């Protein structure tokens with residue numbers, strides 16, 4: 001970690017702690033899918049420096065291997081969360097409510113000796129599905145503490161009903177044993193659902209991609225961006241990751257180990273951006289003390305929204321630093 005980054009951490013650590021909604025905040029820059037029926041890939045994922053792993057029962061697993069996947073994941077859960085040099089999110093992606101595989105997945109996953117940190121629920125279409133899912137969770141007495149849930153929005157219905165879905169998730173979590181922590185934009189499923197044709201610029205999903213990030217922020221949830229399936233093209237991945245970060249996304253879905261460092265790096269602000277933010281915050285407070293709300297900062301007008309942007313950036317750096325020792 002650079003000297004600059006260390007200084008920033010020391011100076012404003014207490015401020016960050018106050019600003020975070022709770023100490024459970026986990027960084028989720030890369031969310032790596034690992035096919036649940038493939039022990040070799042699971043062991044490989046356990047050795048990677050990755051923020052977030054989703055042992056997959058859903059689309060990474062063939063229809064005739066679903067049982068194999070949930071039983072393999074059950075064994076890995078029973079063996080316990082692997083020790084890594086830093087904290088990471090140990091999750092399972094189950095099948096969607098509509099698939100009719102969801103209940104079987106939960107029956108196996110939630111009766112393991114060790115529960116995952118997070119359940120990913122794909123293809124959430126409406127609040128009825130969420131109510132059904134949360135009522136299913138009530139059956140598992142092992143759930144003594146709230147389990148984190150990542151909601152996947154990847155259909156036209158899901159995008160249309162997004163506000164109600166988020167409102168219901170938050171409301172249900174007040175009395176039920178789960179906590180919504182993030183929204184994922186399942187761009188590939190969404191494309192298929194609306195019958196769009198994929199372009200490099202993703203203009204065909206722009207509205208949905210922006211709506212998801214806006215709604216996530218409105219409900220204090222993390223926003224996890226589309227998957228980049230050309231997994232050998234790391235330059236293209238970097239470019240799309242930076243684009244997502246610029247839109248307000250805090251992470252991205254990944255499918256291959258080589259994608260992990262590229263994405264995790266792309267979601268970190270650069271040293272130049274960190275210095276800009278730090279200098280701006282200092283200047284803002286200096287000018288504010290002398291009674292100025294807006295001022296010239298290196299040729300741009302700065303006022304409170306710009307201050308907030310700089311603070312967001314520094315807060316993000318702090319959370320990453322705390323979780324990853326970077």
Ligand SMILES: CC(C)(COP(=O)(O)OP(=O)(O)OC[C@H]1O[C@@H](n2cnc3c(N)ncnc32)[C@H](O)[C@@H]1OP(=O)(O)O)[C@@H](O)C(=O)NCCC(=O)NCCSC(=O)C[C@H](O)C(=O)O
Pocket residue numbers: 032033034035040041042044045056059060154185186187188189190226227231253255256257
């Ligand atoms: C895409 C792959 C099928 C490619 O697999 P493979 O040909 O085996 O790749 P490599 O030979 O380059 O692999 C090198 C080593 O890395 C291991 N590996 C590969 N992928 C993973 C992984 N995901 N996790 C852990 N380890 C992995 C290989 O075993 C090799 O290991 P070694 O031999 O020891 O060196 C494959 O990458 C893959 O299956 N990826 C996951 C696909 C998947 O999950 N798809 C569904 C998720 S995407 C999605 O859901 C989209 C979203 O919902 C939406 O709607 O948009």
Ligand SMILES: [Mg+2]
Pocket residue numbers: 059122154186188189
């Ligand atoms: Mg999908």
